[in-house]
Amino acid sequence: MVTLMVARQVSVGRVGAVVGRNLGALRSGAxxxxxxxxxxxxxxxxxxxxxVGVGALVGRIPLGDGRVVSYAVFVxxxxxxxxxxxxxxxxxxxxxxxxxxxAKTFEAILATPVRPIEVAxxxxxxxxxxxxxxxxxxxxxxxxxGLAEPWWALAAFPATMLVGVAxxxxxxxxxxxxxxxxxxxxxxxxxxSLFLFSGTFAPVGGYPPVLAVVVQVTPLYHAVExxxxxxLGRVEWALAGHALYLAALAALGLWVASRRIQRVLCS
Amino acid sequence: MAVLExxxxxxxxxxxxxxxxxxxxxxxFLVSIGLGVGGYVGTVEGVPYVEWxxxxxxxxxxxxxxxxxxxxSVLGEFKWTRGAHAMFATRVSAWDMVxxxxxxIVFRVEVAxxxxxxxxxxxxxxASPWAVVTLLVVGLLxxxxxxxxxxxxxxxxxxxxxxxxxxxxxxxxxxxxxxxxPVEQLPELVRPLAYASPLWHGVELCxxxxxxxxxxxxxxxHLGYLLAFAVxxxxxxxxxxxxxxxx
Numbered sequence: 001m002v003t004l005m006v007a008r009q010v011s012v013g014r015v016g017a018v019v020g021r022n023l024g025a026l027r028s029g030a031x032x033x034x035x036x037x038x039x040x041x042x043x044x045x046x047x048x049x050x051x052v053g054v055g056a057l058v059g060r061i062p063l064g065d066g067r068v069v070s071y072a073v074f075v076x077x078x079x080x081x082x083x084x085x086x087x088x089x090x091x092x093x094x095x096x097x098x099x100x101x102x103a104k105t106f107e108a109i110l111a112t113p114v115r116p117i118e119v120a121x122x123x124x125x126x127x128x129x130x131x132x133x134x135x136x137x138x139x140x141x142x143x144x145x146g147l148a149e150p151w152w153a154l155a156a157f158p159a160t161m162l163v164g165v166a167x168x169x170x171x172x173x174x175x176x177x178x179x180x181x182x183x184x185x186x187x188x189x190x191x192x193s194l195f196l197f198s199g200t201f202a203p204v205g206g207y208p209p210v211l212a213v214v215v216q217v218t219p220l221y222h223a224v225e226x227x228x229x230x231x232l233g234r235v236e237w238a239l240a241g242h243a244l245y246l247a248a249l250a251a252l253g254l255w256v257a258s259r260r261i262q263r264v265l266c267s
Numbered sequence: 268m269a270v271l272e273x274x275x276x277x278x279x280x281x282x283x284x285x286x287x288x289x290x291x292x293x294x295x296f297l298v299s300i301g302l303g304v305g306g307y308v309g310t311v312e313g314v315p316y317v318e319w320x321x322x323x324x325x326x327x328x329x330x331x332x333x334x335x336x337x338x339x340s341v342l343g344e345f346k347w348t349r350g351a352h353a354m355f356a357t358r359v360s361a362w363d364m365v366x367x368x369x370x371x372i373v374f375r376v377e378v379a380x381x382x383x384x385x386x387x388x389x390x391x392x393x394a395s396p397w398a399v400v401t402l403l404v405v406g407l408l409x410x411x412x413x414x415x416x417x418x419x420x421x422x423x424x425x426x427x428x429x430x431x432x433x434x435x436x437x438x439x440x441x442x443x444x445x446x447x448x449p450v451e452q453l454p455e456l457v458r459p460l461a462y463a464s465p466l467w468h469g470v471e472l473c474x475x476x477x478x479x480x481x482x483x484x485x486x487x488x489h490l491g492y493l494l495a496f497a498v499x500x501x502x503x504x505x506x507x508x509x510x511x512x513x514x
Contacts, residue, residue: 049442202303
């Protein structure tokens with residue numbers, strides 16, 4: 001039903017036009033490119049420091065399915081998932097908010113036949129493109145460093161795209177509610193807490209039970225589990241559950257975002 | 268002093284936003300890495316991992332606050348709010364601004380450090396009463412980092428340089444300057460980079476203090492390095508503030 005309604009309103013061409021506008025904006029200057037490219041280094045540095053440096057102190061870590069792997073192998077997929085999250089969020093929070101509130105980009109776009117849902121879809125697609133660049137490069141590094149089998153790295157790539165879409169949509173929905181730049185402190189706080197506690201640096205099994213439950217409700221945990229499962233070649237039904245969670249988050253985020261764009265900018 | 272008062276007045280209105288980054292974040296880091304990962308690490312250089320990284324997290328928090336606070340706020344004073352120009356129109360000189368600004372940064376860092384130390388002391392992860400010395404160290408470290416970064420911020424024209432400063436200076440320093448693992452583990456080729464970072468000297472001094480052991484190099488070398496960094500940074504900051512005020 002919802003899909004049908006969405007399908008009736010949405011035109012691929014118009015969504016493409018929104019993506020194309022972002023692509024055109026890339027020509028705005030070298031500094032934006034530098035920021036874009038340098039975003040890739042952040043998870044890589046974490047991987048080298050925590051994964052390899054602290055990893056030398058940790059030694060090996062149990063996966064939970066009987067296998068014991070080196071700490072770098074354990075941490076790398078988590079950094080990958082976090083990188084997909086950060087890439088997508090950078091686009092749908094800071095940039096999206098700026099375009100919505102200050103640059104009035106969306107008001108200009110909505111003055112054309114493009115609809116709110118198409119703006120949301122276009123921005124989301126663009127966010128996914130950006131996060132995919134990061135994750136593809138990171139997967140390549142993982143394969144080269146021997147932290148993932150090349151075939152499993154390939155299998156993990158679509159999962160990272162799903163992670164990008166889910167966080168991109170959620171971030172976009174949140175951005176429509178932000179009042180000003182001060183609120184971004186709260187958002188980065190939430191983002192960083194997710195990064196620290198989603199089973200990224202240590203297995204959730206080692207947490208106190210209450211904290212473990214809280215973590216299992218939050219989205220990055222599911223992203224990490226999904227990406228780690230695929231990257232380490234551990235395929236099981238639970239992965240479908242994690243994927244479903246992320247897909248639901250994406251749908252919800254998209255719905256809220258397009259409703260809010262409609263309400264804030266079209267009335 | 269008037270400059271310090273101005274920044275404190277502004278901070279009174281904005282302090283809530285900084286709660287997370289100055290107080291909660293270091294503790295979250297400590298719980299996630301220190302306890303979470305520490306459970307798998309065991310001991311480093313003969314002490315439990317949590318005890319080993321506490322001084323590292325303390326020093327790196329001071330470092331990150333110093334660097335972070337001196338970016339957008341400093342450029343903004345010159346470029347967006349033009350608060351610096353307003354001050355300059357009164358009898359405040361560039362050097363007064365630099366001094367006032369440094370006092371403000373040190374104030375912020377000290378408050379955060381005291382809270383952090385109190386919390387970790389309550390959990391019994393401080394091994395030595397020498398830990399109070401860390402308050403002096405982080406103050407010096409803060410100036411050593413805040414001064415050159417302020418100078419940099421005052422001399423650039425576009426804020427996207429900050430993203431590069433964060434990614435290529437601040438985050439690598441935090442990750443590789445002996446905060447999370449000993450720098451001896453780094454390949455020999457890149458180790459001098461860690462030694463060059465003021466953060467490493469701050470971390471080792473803090474670690475020596477909280478664990479009650481001698482630092483890897485003589486203490487006066489670490490202190491001298493930080494001091495030299497601070498003096499050079501202050502000179503550069505005064506120079507670039509003065510230059511910027513003439514536009």
